[in-house]
Amino acid sequence: MYSLKLGPKSTIVVLTSPQIINDLLDKNSALTSDRPQIHFADRVTKGLNLTLSHYTETWKSLRRGAHELLTPQACRQHLAIQQAEATQLSYDLLANPEDFASSIRRYAISVMFSVLYGKRVPRFSSTSATEFYEMMEKWVNLLAPGAHPPVDMIPVLKFVPEGWARWKRICNEVRRLQKKLYFGLMGEVEGRMQADQENGCFLETIIKRQDEWGLNREMISYLGGVMIEGGADTTSAFLQSLLLLLTAHPEVQQKAKRELDEVVGNERMPILDDIERLPYIQAIILEASDNYYHSHTSISANYSAEFPPHSDGRYSCTSVYANAWGVYNDPEIFTEPEKYNPDRFLGERGPELIKVMNLAFGSGRRSCPGIHLARNAVNINTMNLLWGFHFGKPLDSNGKEMEVDTFNYAVGVSYCPNPFKSNIKPRTPHHAELIKLQLNSFNDAFSQFEYLLDDVDKAHVKELRKKLRHSIYRRLVPPAGSQSTQGQLAKPTDDEVAVASIPPWVNVRMAGSVGSISTFLVTIVSLMEVPAA
Numbered sequence: 317m318y319s320l321k322l323g324p325k326s327t328i329v330v331l332t333s334p335q336i337i338n339d340l341l342d343k344n345s346a347l348t349s350d351r352p353q354i355h356f357a358d359r360v361t362k363g364l365n366l367t368l369s370h371y372t373e374t375w376k377s378l379r380r381g382a383h384e385l386l387t388p389q390a391c392r393q394h395l396a397i398q399q400a401e402a403t404q405l406s407y408d409l410l411a412n413p414e415d416f417a418s419s420i421r422r423y424a425i426s427v428m429f430s431v432l433y434g435k436r437v438p439r440f441s442s443t444s445a446t447e448f449y450e451m452m453e454k455w456v457n458l459l460a461p462g463a464h465p466p467v468d469m470i471p472v473l474k475f476v477p478e479g480w481a482r483w484k485r486i487c488n489e490v491r492r493l494q495k496k497l498y499f500g501l502m503g504e505v506e507g508r509m510q511a512d513q514e515n516g517c518f519l520e521t522i523i524k525r526q527d528e529w530g531l532n533r534e535m536i537s538y539l540g541g542v543m544i545e546g547g548a549d550t551t552s553a554f555l556q557s558l559l560l561l562l563t564a565h566p567e568v569q570q571k572a573k574r575e576l577d578e579v580v581g582n583e584r585m586p587i588l589d590d591i592e593r594l595p596y597i598q599a600i601i602l603e604a605s606d607n608y609y610h611s612h613t614s615i616s617a618n619y620s621a622e623f624p625p626h627s628d629g630r631y632s633c634t635s636v637y638a639n640a641w642g643v644y645n646d647p648e649i650f651t652e653p654e655k656y657n658p659d660r661f662l663g664e665r666g667p668e669l670i671k672v673m674n675l676a677f678g679s680g681r682r683s684c685p686g687i688h689l690a691r692n693a694v695n696i697n698t699m700n701l702l703w704g705f706h707f708g709k710p711l712d713s714n715g716k717e718m719e720v721d722t723f724n725y726a727v728g729v730s731y732c733p734n735p736f737k738s739n740i741k742p743r744t745p746h747h748a749e750l751i752k753l754q755l756n757s758f759n760d761a762f763s764q765f766e767y768l769l770d771d772v773d774k775a776h777v778k779e780l781r782k783k784l785r786h787s788i789y790r791r792l793v794p795p796a797g798s799q800s801t802q803g804q805l806a807k808p809t810d811d812e813v814a815v816a817s818i819p820p821w822v823n824v825r826m827a828g829s830v831g832s833i834s835t836f837l838v839t840i841v842s843l844m845e846v847p848a849a
């Protein structure tokens with residue numbers, strides 16, 4: 317723990333010890349949950365951005381709503397769409413392996429839109445996603461350190477007329493874009509509620525319980541918006557980091573696949589509850605969160621605080637930084653911190669290290685309210701990706717494997733690897749087929765979130781499903797004269813089709829006891845719309 321004095325009025329305290337972070341930011345969070353003044357953020361959001369706003373009564377109301385609706389129990393309600401979208405991601409990796417970064421980003425934003433607004437994003441270029449990313453680019457640039465005059469340090473700059481202050485015009489533009497997007501999405505939810513088309517999304521509940529939490533319309537629309545900001549790029553950056561690490565470490569993949577084969581087997585895709593019995597996969601995830609911080613020079617969280625109190629009862633104004641990067645690079649905590657080594661979490665010191673990893677989601681009252689949703693997403697996808705795919709090193713023009721740089725990250729608000737290549741292949745054709753069968757079984761789960769899609773998205777979804785059914789049909793019923801589908805695949809057994817047809821949140825044992833003939837028939841019926849091959 318050390319401090320920097322910036323002139324007579326301002327002190328920065330940097331914490332690089334898990335114990336001290338816990339003492340000051342968790343146990344004393346009533347004193348350390350404020351945020352420093354960010355003039356641009358206040359100008360754009362009028363104090364309604366949960367992440368950036370001060371520790372006010374408004375912040376508390378917003379936080380209460382977010383917190384209550386994202387408990388582990390509440391998040392289970394969103395599991396069906398999370399699983400469905402995760403299967404869609406696996407399918408997208410089968411169909412367009414080179415485009416994995418866009419597929420992951422689409423996945424992450426679609427889950428956020430579905431959970432928050434009850435409307436999915438079936439294409440990376442869907443209008444809602446495009447509008448969101450356009451707004452985010454301007455928003456992030458506005459907040460980037462050094463991009464605009466330091467109004468917080470020289471408050472008199474606030475009085476510069478708009479014609480001379482470009483940043484004021486940018487603030488107005490970002491505010492306009494945020495209001496258009498966030499109010500627009502909220503209006504859609506209200507419209508759907510009036511049309512009796514509720515699907516249990518976050519905003520429906522917030523709207524119904526707004527009086528209880530003291531929220532007005534503007535607060536609700538911003539709450540939804542801030543949750544997408546907080547959840548979309550973080551989840552996507554984590555998954556891209558994971559893929560980068562897996563590509564660099566085939567030995568880790570091999571060990572993970574052995575564990576998955578023992579616990580899950582090859583006749584169904586993983587379900588969320590499997591994670592409890594997969595300690596090595598859990599360790600891979602923890603170690604990927606750890607590496608997530610290795611790659612950055614910045615410190616992760618920032619708390620403006622009236623802390624510590626002077627002995628005479630006055631408070632000094634202090635910014636407190638929880639230096640997660642420093643913690644994760646401390647060789648006394650993490651031996652050889654630069655190495656990607658999931659086994660460190662399985663040794664004697666594992667439980668102690670696992671506790672430290674909670675820092676990846678922030679500290680105290682400012683910690684991530686989306687942690688349970690995020691963990692579900694990360695768990696499901698890590699299992700799926702390792703179960704279904706091999707991530708090989710990219711090949712050069714001579715077919716020789718090239719190394720990937722696991723420390724090559726973009727510097728920005730969201731810590732994401734710079735574009736990299738991975739040679740993505742399904743583990744076997746059988747795994748690929750099970751992914752398709754499972755995706756086909758999710759049509760109902762998806763359709764609840766497709767009510768408000770525009771015509772282009774609807775057409776895309778229809779085409780994709782047709783292609784999928786066609787591909788499954790060709791496997792079940794090989795073209796006349798061919799040895800089997802593509803000459804390689806054996807006809808699936810009833811059990812294979814049955815298990816794969818059952819939505820994966822259904823307990824596996826239940827799946828086994830459901831009559832395989834009836835589920836096989838369900839699959840066949842769902843394929844009946846397939847046009848003649």
Ligand code: HEM
Nearest residue numbers: 366367546547550551554617676677678682684685686690
């Ligand atoms: C792997 C995924 C995620 C990671 C690594 C992550 C990480 C974090 C961290 C470190 C913070 C604290 C930031 C700070 O102190 O400045 C935070 C805050 C936040 N996160 Fe997450 N997050 C993830 C997913 C999500 C999801 C899915 C949601 C929404 C459902 C979400 C919503 C938020 C919000 C609104 C805040 C601000 C909280 C406040 O200041 O009161 N995050 N997140």
